[in-house]
Amino acid sequence: MFGRHGEESRADRPRMVSRRRALSAGGILLGAGVLSARAAGRAPASPPAGDIVPKGIAVDAPWHAKVREAGYVAKTAEIDGVRFGYREGPASGPALVLLHAQQMDWFSYSRVLPALAADYHVFDIDYQGHGGTRTPAGYPMAANRIGADLAALLDSVVGRPAYVTGNSSGGLLAAWLAAERPDLVTAVLLEDPPLFASEYPRIEQTIAYRDFASSHKAIGQHVDDFLLFWIDDSREFFDNNVFPGSNVVLADAVRAQRLLRPGVPVELDIVGNDMIRLFLRGMDHQYDPAFGDAFYRGTWNEGFDHAAALARITAPTMLLHANYSWVDGDILYGAMDQQDADRAMSLLPNGFYQRIDAEHVTHLDAPAQFTAIARSFFPAHP
Template structure:
């Protein structure tokens, strides 16, 4: 009986050990499979990221080549104390001067430049504070000074009355030129300019005041900030959360650094940002002088430049393009002008035409085909 009992116990012990071993073996296999799958996923993720990063770092905006193929050339002109950077197209018609939006550069017109080259002799100018244009450190960022130098540029490089179209802040400079240099402005298009809304203190009632505040903070800082693009991304992160995707400012900052390292000296071109206006904004912010925006914040930009008086002085045919606008919950104007301000501007123009468009602020980027059609209908209808 002893022997039988021992055999039974021995068999039970051996069976238990064998079962445990099999269980451990199965567990190891499961973990090996899980580990292998995790490794595959990790490798795939790293590979996908590397491919995506390469696509971002190697991106070249196709419109660079399209603009070049249309015959445009980059040039500079020394005017007074300013070395103006501009792009000139082939001489295929009357001269047309294009003045870009604040924070951008000449390339924000790239989507319409090839079409416009068919019928005009186009000049796209990086005005002071933007692009590759240079000037003394103490250059006055005022409409009167910038406008006077732009007029001198047109005297020197064009030498005849031209069509002028300006967007946003440069819609204001177009207003200045038409009012103060009627001898060189054949007709003007004011593309969603912030008439009245950008005058101090009314500007404090617009959403743009936050962007101007960021410029003012940097311009008035004793240490300054060499990388305004990165600073602007941090300061306006809520803008990117809303208009790109939540948390996008951090992602954009990473790829900004990555793109710069891969393309030293080239403007940042981030192809994963779907909105073209925001994508080209990154390019413009690379060389933007925050003193320009600071002058709007403290009111000095409009010093000596009253919008109502300027509009009353304009005798050339003038088209006012009015884009979309809204009012925030806290009563701030989100846009260049509300309807009352647009109506006031029209009441002051002696030869004005009003055009309401369903578009974002930079019409020539948001609605490029419509913009070209509007310009051609207004400038080339034989009446100007």
């Protein structure tokens, strides 16, 4: 299933993977459903005690139910002033830590959580700046501080060496943990992390840099509602790729669902693409734009050199590489191109490589395949 040191298990078929490009590919289906619900004057629904479970949302409600039925419980832990929120599954096997992509939260793993619960003791963590985790004022959004506090959480809550997998920025944090706290990591699966491409000056040639620019502007303008700000800041994109004024429809849909379900992160049924819908959920009063701003300014990676970190990882490491493309020859749509992946593999002392025909958040785009890869890789390295 996977090859060692750069062997590809399938043909390299790059395609565009950015969240914004998924919108133009028909991922977002704007309609009148949520707006008509507000017009009908339905009463707001309160979230049930102990967890946030949206009701009446056809797309994601079944996954909330499946996660609960699999035995996952919402928990919190206080570490050095950071109040971590996470989901813990039943103790079915070795510990497995999940670190989601930037601008998402724990629920992005909902499609794989039930299957993973059968074999592992899963800890699905909202890291700093995301989801239910809260940080003190002035908290430095930098890999070294975030990683150190995550390590302290694993020490306290997991209490033993664990398998670790992270997607995108979560993949960078997984690499940090494997490099800096090898005592906590048995093996690591890096799910399409932006290795090298999120460091300066390369970051300026990525589509992600444009998203980080929105975070930078929001910080400068002291924005309170980042989701609505992001939708408005992206209006030119929506006009060109969905239809003129579609950002207004989306913003109204967000406001309507907030009226109908106060306190519940939005999960808009009118958005047909899972990645986009859960990306919007993650930004709804859960995402701290200071996290993206740190990438924009270059401070996130201060003291965290990707090449040096990879060379220090002694644990078995799977690099899972999703689709990508170069647009107009100079903008990378995706986390890594093939040169980045090859460079990473040349640095990893104990690396394994897998090319996957999937979008950036592979556990959402290809959940069965992601689960199969994890189930093959981790048990091979007890």
